[in-house]
Amino acid sequence: xxxxxxxxxxxxxxxxxxxxxxxxxxxxxxxxxxxxxxxxxxxxxxxxxxxxxxxxxxxxxxxxxxxxxxxxxxxxxxxxxxxxxxxxxxxxxxxxxxxxxxxxxxxxxxxxxxxxxxxxxxxxxxxxxxxxxxxxxxxxxxxxxxxxxxxxxxxxxxxxx
Numbered sequence: 001x002x003x004x005x006x007x008x009x010x011x012x013x014x015x016x017x018x019x020x021x022x023x024x025x026x027x028x029x030x031x032x033x034x035x036x037x038x039x040x041x042x043x044x045x046x047x048x049x050x051x052x053x054x055x056x057x058x059x060x061x062x063x064x065x066x067x068x069x070x071x072x073x074x075x076x077x078x079x080x081x082x083x084x085x086x087x088x089x090x091x092x093x094x095x096x097x098x099x100x101x102x103x104x105x106x107x108x109x110x111x112x113x114x115x116x117x118x119x120x121x122x123x124x125x126x127x128x129x130x131x132x133x134x135x136x137x138x139x140x141x142x143x144x145x146x147x148x149x150x151x152x153x154x155x156x157x158x159x160x161x
Contacts, residue, residue, distance in 0.1 A: 022072075022073075022076050024045070024048060024076055024079060025045055027079070027081075027084050028041045028042070028044045028045040028048060028084060028087070028088065029041035029042055029045060039095070040088055040091045040092050040095060041088060041091070043091035043094060043095060044084070044087040044088040044090070044091035045087075046091075047087045047090055047091055047094075048079065048084075048087055051087075052075065055067075055075055059071065
């Protein structure tokens with residue numbers, strides 16, 4: 001994908017020509033399929049693209065024309081591992097702030113849902129569970145009685161010893 005600011009000869013695109021492929025995305029996100037799950041890296045790459053866009057706009061304002069492929073290569077070279085890590089840290093902070101905002105916005109609704117009408121349904125569920133447990137115990141006692149095992153006699157014998 002190319003930005004509208006730089007020409008199609010930008011090293012940001014993969015082409016069959018003599019242009020180099022800019023591997024900045026892989027520096028932020030990583031290689032392969034597992035890298036695509038690196039949300040912090042993807043947001044950091046967005047921060048990089050925004051900074052690049054601002055740089056290109058300032059370049060155009062200063063020089064009256066868009067940056068050349070050589071200018072873009074020089075810009076890409078300025079993104080050191082420390083700057084990439086700073087962008088990743090900024091992305092993590094942005095994501096944390098966003099999550100806090102969403103949680104704060106949803107907290108009243110979550111609390112209302114948690115408190116709203118939860119007592120009586122819980123009582124009903126408990127009573128039903130106890131009923132099933134009692135039926136299960138009675139069934140076991142009846143099966144043992146049919147098998148000729150005196151459960152009460154065994155219990156009294158065990159208690160007497």
